[in-house]
Amino acid sequence: MARPFTPKIVTANALLEGDVIYLSASDTWVRALSDAALFDTQEVAEERLAFAAKDGFAVGAYLVDAVAGENGPEPTHFREDFRRTGPSNHNHGKQAEL
Amino acid sequence: MYSYNDFDEAFVRERVSQFSGQVARRIDGSLTEEEFRPLRLMNGLYLQLHAYMLRVAIPYGTLNPDQMDQLAMIAEKFDKGYGHFTTRQNIQYNWPKLPDVPAILEALADVEMHAIQTSGNTIRNVTADHFAGAAADESFDPRPVAELIRQWSTDHPEFQFLPRKFKVAVTGASHDRAVVRAHDIGIVLKEQNGVKGAEVIVGGGLGRTPMVGKTLSDFVPFADLLPYIEATVSVWNLLGRRDNKYKARIKITVHENGLDDIRARVEERFAQIKPTFGGVDMDMLAQIEQFFVSPIFVDKPMESYTRAYENDPVFRAWADTNLAAHKNADYAIVTVSLKKPGTTPGDASADQMRSLAQLARDYAHDELRISHEQNVILPHVHKSNLPALHAVLKANDLATANAGLISDIIACPGMDYCALATARSIPVAQGIATRFEELKLEQDIGELKIKISGCINACGHHHVGHIGILGLDRAGVENYQITLGGDGTETTVIGDRTGPGFAYDEIIPAIERLVYAYLDLRLDAEETFLATYRRLGMPPFKEALYPVKEDKADAA
Numbered sequence: 001m002a003r004p005f006t007p008k009i010v011t012a013n014a015l016l017e018g019d020v021i022y023l024s025a026s027d028t029w030v031r032a033l034s035d036a037a038l039f040d041t042q043e044v045a046e047e048r049l050a051f052a053a054k055d056g057f058a059v060g061a062y063l064v065d066a067v068a069g070e071n072g073p074e075p076t077h078f079r080e081d082f083r084r085t086g087p088s089n090h091n092h093g094k095q096a097e098l
Numbered sequence: 099m100y101s102y103n104d105f106d107e108a109f110v111r112e113r114v115s116q117f118s119g120q121v122a123r124r125i126d127g128s129l130t131e132e133e134f135r136p137l138r139l140m141n142g143l144y145l146q147l148h149a150y151m152l153r154v155a156i157p158y159g160t161l162n163p164d165q166m167d168q169l170a171m172i173a174e175k176f177d178k179g180y181g182h183f184t185t186r187q188n189i190q191y192n193w194p195k196l197p198d199v200p201a202i203l204e205a206l207a208d209v210e211m212h213a214i215q216t217s218g219n220t221i222r223n224v225t226a227d228h229f230a231g232a233a234a235d236e237s238f239d240p241r242p243v244a245e246l247i248r249q250w251s252t253d254h255p256e257f258q259f260l261p262r263k264f265k266v267a268v269t270g271a272s273h274d275r276a277v278v279r280a281h282d283i284g285i286v287l288k289e290q291n292g293v294k295g296a297e298v299i300v301g302g303g304l305g306r307t308p309m310v311g312k313t314l315s316d317f318v319p320f321a322d323l324l325p326y327i328e329a330t331v332s333v334w335n336l337l338g339r340r341d342n343k344y345k346a347r348i349k350i351t352v353h354e355n356g357l358d359d360i361r362a363r364v365e366e367r368f369a370q371i372k373p374t375f376g377g378v379d380m381d382m383l384a385q386i387e388q389f390f391v392s393p394i395f396v397d398k399p400m401e402s403y404t405r406a407y408e409n410d411p412v413f414r415a416w417a418d419t420n421l422a423a424h425k426n427a428d429y430a431i432v433t434v435s436l437k438k439p440g441t442t443p444g445d446a447s448a449d450q451m452r453s454l455a456q457l458a459r460d461y462a463h464d465e466l467r468i469s470h471e472q473n474v475i476l477p478h479v480h481k482s483n484l485p486a487l488h489a490v491l492k493a494n495d496l497a498t499a500n501a502g503l504i505s506d507i508i509a510c511p512g513m514d515y516c517a518l519a520t521a522r523s524i525p526v527a528q529g530i531a532t533r534f535e536e537l538k539l540e541q542d543i544g545e546l547k548i549k550i551s552g553c554i555n556a557c558g559h560h561h562v563g564h565i566g567i568l569g570l571d572r573a574g575v576e577n578y579q580i581t582l583g584g585d586g587t588e589t590t591v592i593g594d595r596t597g598p599g600f601a602y603d604e605i606i607p608a609i610e611r612l613v614y615a616y617l618d619l620r621l622d623a624e625e626t627f628l629a630t631y632r633r634l635g636m637p638p639f640k641e642a643l644y645p646v647k648e649d650k651a652d653a654a
Contacts, residue, residue, distance in 0.1 A: 016125070016196050018150040056127050059145060077574050079513065082522075083147055087514035089442045089524045092178055092193065093148040 008045035012058035034072030118200035142213025153216040158226035158244040159187035163455035170451035221251035228469035232477035234423035238270030238287035261338030262346035279590035301352035304556035329367035393463035406485035416499040439531035444472030505531035512552025519552035521569025521576040562586030615642030
């Protein structure tokens with residue numbers, strides 16, 4: 001039996017600032033994971049990734065697993081949890097800016 | 099210390115100008131990321147988890163006060179007010195923005211610094227004993243040879259596209275503080291029958307496949323040293339595996355081909371290229387040596403030191419841990435700890451950098467060093483100046499008395515910053531240091547080197563920690579493996595893995611159990627953790643780490 005599909009988001013880093021960005025439902029880049037679009041099928045996710053990868057202002061776009069939460073997508077892996085938050089040793093990055 | 103000549107100055111400025119153009123072309127869309135990435139890496143610019151990271155070389159860890167002030171200025175103007183000193187004697191800025199990087203590089207060039215070859219498959223920043231030129235046990239100052247190698251390796255046309263990165267470390271002392279046996283090439287300067295030269299060690303390295311370096315030549319006279327090193331890198335450049343990046347380092351080439359085969363190839367290549375050097379390397383070494391003359395040491399009374407040592411217990415505790423023997427008995431080498439419990443190992447604020455620069459001017463003959471252990475060294479301080487210096491350190495939160503103790507932990511940035519990391523390192527270091535401060539056991543435990551890496555690449559040198567900790571991702575959860583008995587000195591040993599790893603919330607209690615076991619097992623307070631481990635081996639420590647649960651014992 002095939003493994004159930006885990007929804008995906010498209011994420012990258014911004015060219016100028018270098019910070020974490022996410023593709024929104026309106027095809028713009030947003031700074032908060034909660035504003036990201038969650039894609040429910042592999043085909044749509046890959047199609048949106050291909051679209052995002054063409055944007056020169058987004059670096060290293062990739063797909064990552066996420067699940068729907070009360071306030072938008074939530075990460076399923078700690079790496080993405082750190083990426084949406086910032087480092088744990090200083091109050092820098094998204095936790096300080098958003 | 100070395101000062102740029104016209105050639106160095108022009109080279110660095112030209113590179114800044116080239117890279118500024120490349121950044122502009124990336125921003126206006128003329129360069130794709132694929133095209134830009136190798137260019138930015140050649141100039142030390144990474145893209146990490148949360149931001150860009152600029153890695154600036156501090157050649158063989160040596161800085162003058164003006165350079166330290168400039169690093170502080172950059173931290174404040176272009177970053178978030180701090181910098182992170184690394185295990186390769188570099189400084190990393192964690193938050194630069196791409197459009198600012200050309201201005202940062204220009205500011206670095208203003209003080210004869212750069213970020214060239216701090217990334218990519220090139221010969222990286224040459225590291226050296228951080229007590230160079232000062233240590234009581236030193237026979238040769240390693241800095242002139244390190245500077246010669248820096249000049250030779252910078253933009254060396256044959257070595258810009260190596261199979262993988264290549265790291266060189268140099269020492270000239272009997273005690274190895276530069277971890278030379280864990281480098282691609284380690285150089286130990288020595289004299290034989292009145293001739294100056296070096297032992298050349300090859301194929302050491304940590305990472306995925308840790309190996310202790312092997313002696314390629316027991317003695318290479320200075321006159322042959324640079325061509326011999328070039329021959330070695332050249333042999334590996336042709337022979338090294340480019341099919342698999344995990345097998346590309348020279349340690350694997352030496353392992354797969356055998357040391358004797360590599361030595362024969364190096365000697366053959368050496369015979370070819372030696373005549374082409376024509377002695378220019380020795381002329382340059384002679385010129386470079388003139389930049390590294392000892393400061394003029396002063397002769398003055400020491401009462402202030404003796405008085406403070408006898409009457410001020412805080413000063414005494416600091417002096418007992420953070421001073422090392424200088425070749426001039428009236429002087430001391432000061433280790434300024436960047437490891438206050440609870441802080442990030444290796445981080446220094448802009449204010450701290452400036453106060454260190456001023457201390458170097460006032461009391462340390464204008465010299466600073468960065469150690470691979472992520473501390474700052476003031477190499478030449480007259481003992482009479484130590485009380486005044488200590489007072490300034492205290493005022494700047496830099497007087498932590500823990501050099502070489504359990505809270506003097508090496509930790510890589512880990513998953514708090516690094517895109518390659520598989521787990522966090524920094525909070526583990528913070529947690530261990532804070533816990534042992536609470537226990538008030540640090541002085542009693544004595545010398546104990548804990549080294550933490552957040553992935554198998556081992557930037558945190560965990561394999562050579564007396565206690566090594568490796569953070570991994572196990573099924574989506576941070577997990578920490580422990581190794582014991584590692585040693586990064588002249589008696590280099592790769593640590594032994596204890597067994598299954600520990601979860602994030604279990605690792606600090608696990609370290610605590612290990613340390614209590616050591617305190618019970620040691621013969622006396624003089625027997626260090628490492629000596630106790632060497633005497634008893636793994637079993638008693640393993641027993642402490644993995645206590646048999648009672649229910650399991652009953653079932654058995």
